[in-house]
Amino acid sequence: MAPNAHDRDDRPAEEADLSARLQRLGEKLDQHRPSKASSDASAPRSGTRFAGFARGFRLSSELVAGVLVGAAIGWSLDHWLGIAPWGMIVFLLVGFVAGVVNVMRAAGVMPEQDARRRDT
């Protein structure tokens, strides 16, 4: 009988202790939660996680492509119109400028063609 009574006295005390600990834990968790939520919001979404890598790969070929197209146009004009070397000289430069424009656009320094239109 005596041990039982002792238990009955003890149980409320234990429960109070437990609930106090739970409350403390909840407070601690609350302190952590807002910071976790904000870091979740600032973390990139799954679709943009590889955007940095992707951009690096993209920049490398944009410039070359512009120069190549310029050279191809220049060479064709020279070939058809017989104005060598002027077509090549002019269009190689134009192609180079177009390549730089491509790179700037890919890097986000210059807005995309349609985005720029939306602003105006």
Next chain:
Amino acid sequence: MADPIHQFEIVNLAPLVKIGATEIQLTNSAVFMMVAVGITAFLMIGATAGRQLVPGRLQSMAEVTYEFVADMIRSTAGEEGLRFFPLVFSLFTFILFANIVGIVPYTFTVTSHIVVTATLALLVFFTVIGYGLYSHGLGFFRLFVPHGIPGYILPFVVLIEIVSFLSRPISHSVRLFANMLAGHITLKVFAGFVAGLGGALGLVGWVGGVLPLAMVTALTALELLVAFLQAYVFTLLTCIYLSDALHPGH
């Protein structure tokens, strides 16, 4: 040492049909294209056949792939871009599985041939032009005429914009092709070092061969990343180009 270029050789496996003087053969390239399509079909049709509310492993892979592509289109081309979802999704899964299958030894990498990547890039290029002309008429050409440019340099700017537009399919296709080609050649060359060292120097060579072998292991992991990244980049640029067809001018 093994020839590092040998892996890109097209092999005729079986004759299919003959049109005029051109014989159409089933090549190893065609077989691995079918493998890529087969894996996609299995993932999309087979794995989602159960239609469980709580998806299993394969079904969630299919769902994640769908969400990934749909999010990409929404963030670059807007909600209207979703009408191109079938095209973009097919491109993404085809390139992704062609790249990943290509990493497995003794397989053929379809995307390491510029014929394949250029075809895909030109498909996107002509879709942009075709849809742009269809939906906006001649207004599509306002894409080449930026606003707020003084009249005296406008012809020059339009010329640059046109060259820039024409350079798209080149950078689009060369990037994928060059990355896959270079990656696979690098792998083969380093793998060739292992056998070459062992054959030439005997025991010392086999011990030294551990270094290139470690390199091959690391490069294979890198190739797996590149395989995914290049599929992602190709698809992302497709979305950006398609968004030009959707809104060339407002």
